[in-house]
Amino acid sequence: STTYRICTLPGDGIGPEIIAEAKKVLAALGEKYDVQFVCKDQLIGGAAIDATEAAGGPVSALPDATLDAARAADAVLLAAVGGPKWTDTRVGAVRPEQGLLAIRKELGLYLNLRPVRMFDALIDASTLKREVLTGVDLVIVRELTGGLYFGGHERMMGVEGAGVGGTRGEYARDILEYSEYEVDRVVRWAFDAARRRRGVVHSVDKANVLDTSRMWREVAHNVAAEYPDVTLEDMYVDNAAMQLVANPRQFDVLVTENTFGDILSDEASMLTGSLGMLASASLGDGTALYEPSHGSAPDIAGQGIANPIAQVLSVELMLRYSFGMDAAADELAAAVTRVLDEGWRTVDIADESTPADKVLGTAAMGDKIVEAL
Amino acid sequence: STTYRICTLPGDGIGPEIIAEAKKVLAALGEKYDVQFVCKDQLIGGAAIDATEAAGGPVSALPDATLDAARAADAVLLAAVGGPKWTDTRVGAVRPEQGLLAIRKELGLYLNLRPVRMFDALIDASTLKREVLTGVDLVIVRELTGGLYFGGHERMMGVEGAGVGGTRGEYARDILEYSEYEVDRVVRWAFDAARRRRGVVHSVDKANVLDTSRMWREVAHNVAAEYPDVTLEDMYVDNAAMQLVANPRQFDVLVTENTFGDILSDEASMLTGSLGMLASASLGDGTALYEPSHGSAPDIAGQGIANPIAQVLSVELMLRYSFGMDAAADELAAAVTRVLDEGWRTVDIADESTPADKVLGTAAMGDKIVEAL
Numbered sequence: 231s232t233t234y235r236i237c238t239l240p241g242d243g244i245g246p247e248i249i250a251e252a253k254k255v256l257a258a259l260g261e262k263y264d265v266q267f268v269c270k271d272q273l274i275g276g277a278a279i280d281a282t283e284a285a286g287g288p289v290s291a292l293p294d295a296t297l298d299a300a301r302a303a304d305a306v307l308l309a310a311v312g313g314p315k316w317t318d319t320r321v322g323a324v325r326p327e328q329g330l331l332a333i334r335k336e337l338g339l340y341l342n343l344r345p346v347r348m349f350d351a352l353i354d355a356s357t358l359k360r361e362v363l364t365g366v367d368l369v370i371v372r373e374l375t376g377g378l379y380f381g382g383h384e385r386m387m388g389v390e391g392a393g394v395g396g397t398r399g400e401y402a403r404d405i406l407e408y409s410e411y412e413v414d415r416v417v418r419w420a421f422d423a424a425r426r427r428r429g430v431v432h433s434v435d436k437a438n439v440l441d442t443s444r445m446w447r448e449v450a451h452n453v454a455a456e457y458p459d460v461t462l463e464d465m466y467v468d469n470a471a472m473q474l475v476a477n478p479r480q481f482d483v484l485v486t487e488n489t490f491g492d493i494l495s496d497e498a499s500m501l502t503g504s505l506g507m508l509a510s511a512s513l514g515d516g517t518a519l520y521e522p523s524h525g526s527a528p529d530i531a532g533q534g535i536a537n538p539i540a541q542v543l544s545v546e547l548m549l550r551y552s553f554g555m556d557a558a559a560d561e562l563a564a565a566v567t568r569v570l571d572e573g574w575r576t577v578d579i580a581d582e583s584t585p586a587d588k589v590l591g592t593a594a595m596g597d598k599i600v601e602a603l
Numbered sequence: 604s605t606t607y608r609i610c611t612l613p614g615d616g617i618g619p620e621i622i623a624e625a626k627k628v629l630a631a632l633g634e635k636y637d638v639q640f641v642c643k644d645q646l647i648g649g650a651a652i653d654a655t656e657a658a659g660g661p662v663s664a665l666p667d668a669t670l671d672a673a674r675a676a677d678a679v680l681l682a683a684v685g686g687p688k689w690t691d692t693r694v695g696a697v698r699p700e701q702g703l704l705a706i707r708k709e710l711g712l713y714l715n716l717r718p719v720r721m722f723d724a725l726i727d728a729s730t731l732k733r734e735v736l737t738g739v740d741l742v743i744v745r746e747l748t749g750g751l752y753f754g755g756h757e758r759m760m761g762v763e764g765a766g767v768g769g770t771r772g773e774y775a776r777d778i779l780e781y782s783e784y785e786v787d788r789v790v791r792w793a794f795d796a797a798r799r800r801r802g803v804v805h806s807v808d809k810a811n812v813l814d815t816s817r818m819w820r821e822v823a824h825n826v827a828a829e830y831p832d833v834t835l836e837d838m839y840v841d842n843a844a845m846q847l848v849a850n851p852r853q854f855d856v857l858v859t860e861n862t863f864g865d866i867l868s869d870e871a872s873m874l875t876g877s878l879g880m881l882a883s884a885s886l887g888d889g890t891a892l893y894e895p896s897h898g899s900a901p902d903i904a905g906q907g908i909a910n911p912i913a914q915v916l917s918v919e920l921m922l923r924y925s926f927g928m929d930a931a932a933d934e935l936a937a938a939v940t941r942v943l944d945e946g947w948r949t950v951d952i953a954d955e956s957t958p959a960d961k962v963l964g965t966a967a968m969g970d971k972i973v974e975a976l
């Protein structure tokens with residue numbers, strides 16, 4: 231039987247709890263499809279900061295051992311990083327998020343794919359009206375290793391005239407930068423995806439203000455010329471933020487800069503009513519990385535009530551994009567849908583109409599999904 | 604009687620149609636309050652580009668005459684700029700939006716204030732559920748002359764290795780920059796506003812990635828120390844994009860960087876169901892500027908069907924912030940509410956339940972508001 235090595239990164243907060251459920255699901259599917267999934271935990275984020283600090287070595291949110299293990303693995307499964315314990319904003323401070331940004335960059339994962347799909351059973355959990363949501367099925371393709379995140383960051387203290395009243399003060403700068411090549415590869419990926427879907431790409435930029443956006447727009451049009459069967463729509467980012475709420479059904483594939491994608495994909499997640507339902511895949515040159523779209527939720531960590539579904543659905547994406555196991559992925563998606571259709575909920579997706587005995591903890595929800603498989 | 608000189612900028616698209624209605628309203632209020640509003644039109648945007656081109660002089664989206672008139676006036680009332688006629692993305696091309704960006708910068712209008720308020724009569728026009736919207740009353744304070752808009756933009760052609768496959772290609776860069784001073788003044792303004800409202804400021808940043816955001820956050824906390832009666836909440840911009848949809852009632856005053864503010868304020872406008880209802884004020888060192896939040900809507904220009912309400916409500920903000928005429932401003936707001944409560948609509952805010960004879964054109968809506976005064 232085939233063996234796949236998965237580098238698992240529990241990270242911080244609810245991370246360890248939800249990744250345990252993903253492992254259960256992997257074990258069940260492995261048996262069924264005669265595949266061996268070998269999971270090995272590594273440190274990232276705040277957990278890595280604490281461990282490297284305790285070991286007295288250089289403090290790091292992405293230790294070398296983790297990066298080496300990720301490089302050697304067939305896929306990386308991440309839970310979440312960050313928490314109130316590690317929010318030092320001072321220059322030079324090591325923050326959990328640096329682990330996430332560094333692993334994306336080091337593995338060359340230049341795009342993040344986030345499917346936004348409605349679960350019928352949860353449609354009323356959204357703050358948007360049912361009639362606006364029916365039939366929503368979109369994918370956000372976010373550039374992930376460039377843009378405003380990676381163009382360089384700088385803070386200067388005691389700059390003449392930068393403070394209040396022209397006194398000495400602080401000054402800071404972040405750079406948004408792209409080469410044509412970086413834009414081309416992610417836009418091209420979006421066009422390929424659209425070809426397999428409904429054939430529409432919305433390229434989102436701020437071309438009326440930014441030079442990177444004007445270049446982005448030209449590259450998108452050059453790529454579009456090679457895809458006569460796909461329709462390209464340019465859209466300003468402010469308008470896209472509006473259209474995602476006003477008429478989300480118009481979107482098929484949306485492709486955009488790193489920061490714009492960060493903002494728009496979190497906004498789009500609200501269509502589904504809960505961030506606890508969405509997974510993402512980070513793809514590119516190196517080992518692909520899969521993670522839930524939500525954060526580490528430190529406020530509910532350790533209580534056994536976190537929703538493991540987004541983590542489980544990140545396994546679905548892994549099966550599809552890293553292992554080509556589409557049948558298993560379809561089966562897993564169907565199992566999650568079935569569990570929801572039967573009325574099972576975690577507390578974040580329950581409402582007044584949910585009977586108390588239908589509200590499950592993290593582990594019980596994981597078991598239900600395994601049962602449904 | 605007092606005289607106020609208003610520099611009116613009709614701009615492009617539906618601009619001339621809607622600004623005409625604002626002038627009607629000003630005339631009516633002037634009579635009632637024994638004030639003389641003297642309006643004088645100037646060129647901006649695409650209209651200015653065309654005129655300066657026809658005159659054979661240097662092409663400009665903000666001619667000197669316009670800037671001089673704006674400087675000399677007591678307030679500037681802008682409609683909207685832009686359109687498909689002027690979308691040349693080439694380096695060096697003059698674009699209508701440059702007129703808007705330049706007038707903000709030249710007049711030192713370092714903050715843009717956008718109130719988001721619900722009209723009961725229109726609450727069902729939103730794609731969000733009524734129960735989420737009831738009681739929403741928030742103000743977005745957007746930094747307007749710094750950030751990613753004004754840190755410098757650059758495009759380089761034929762850069763070694765920037766093209767596909769490492770060939771010569773393009774490279775572009777935009778800079779997000781702030782001095783402590785620029786952040787301080789806008790954050791301070793937000794705190795002052797919150798003090799007169801419900802006492803809560805959400806400072807929105809991306810401090811887990813950007814150095815400008817880390818500095819922004821520190822400045823916000825320093826300012827907060829001077830306002831013990833106001834609560835400061837830090838929020839990441841991706842989370843803010845989510846929270847505006849999930850639970851908009853939590854916000855009172857939201858303050859943020861230029862680009863983040865551009866995106867979030869357009870998103871927030873969707874709470875009201877139509878961009879046709881929101882106005883904004885740009886305030887700072889020089890003559891204040893008032894404008895609707897929507898664009899020039901070239902697709903419906905010249906048809907007499909555009910909604911003039913946002914333009915009329917920008918007059919309300921002008922009365923309040925430039926002329927201290929709060930009673931007149933309140934009366935104008937009440938008149939608009941009354942017209943809507945009576946069921947009058949323009950086509951963009953009408954729905955299936957609107958009787959055909961309640962749907963008004965641009966001029967008729969302006970007349971109705973004047974009547975209600």
Ligand SMILES: CC(C)[C@H](C(=O)O)[C@@H](O)C(=O)O
Pocket residue numbers: 312327330331492811812841
């Ligand atoms: C944690 C943070 C640095 C990260 C990002 O902004 O990329 C997160 O918001 C995400 O979207 O994966």
Ligand SMILES: CC(C)[C@H](C(=O)O)[C@@H](O)C(=O)O
Pocket residue numbers: 438439468685700703704865
């Ligand atoms: C037209 C454009 C340059 C402008 C901006 O982005 O500032 C507009 O979107 C706005 O919000 O006033």
